[in-house]
Amino acid sequence: MGETERLRIGEHKTRRGGGQGSFSRGFFIFPLAAASFSAHFDIPFFPMLIATTTVASSREAEHLAAACIEQNLAVCAQVEGPIHSHYVWQGRRTVAQEWRITFKLLENQADALTAYVHSTHPYEVPQWILVSAARVGEKYLSWARAPRSSVNL
DSSP states (O other): OOSSSSSOOOOOEEEEOOOOTTTEEEEEEOOOOOHHHHHHOOOOSSSSEEEEESSHHHHHHHHHHHHHHTSSSSEEEEEEEEEOOOOOOOOOOEEEEEEEOOOOOOOGGGGHHHHHHHHHHSSOOOOOOEEEEEEEOOHHHHHHHOOOOOOOO
């Protein structure tokens, strides 16, 4: 790769071994590098996304996770908890017991999952963090991309 070659947004070069012209290519991780955004700005497309939110009870977490899978809004939803969250809410230091839901999804599911979680979430200000997965195992990605038939419950 030549020194004058244009770098894509977020790409960086690192010199290996100190030799002239010996560079490796790497990428910074961007929050939600959507396919349409990627196409316009020549940045790498990330095949999968990871989203997280928290709720106050195991029952709420299990319900939200199951509903999102049933509606094909994510390929996987994992519930963890209880966890303890420390934050400031309405001027008060708060420690709350919560359950975390981690969603794995394809880019084309992001808008619908985001809308659903925000419209059904029990919190006034829900945590919603959506990030790109820089690398995904080939077999897992193939499974995630496979067509889904109706869910049998």
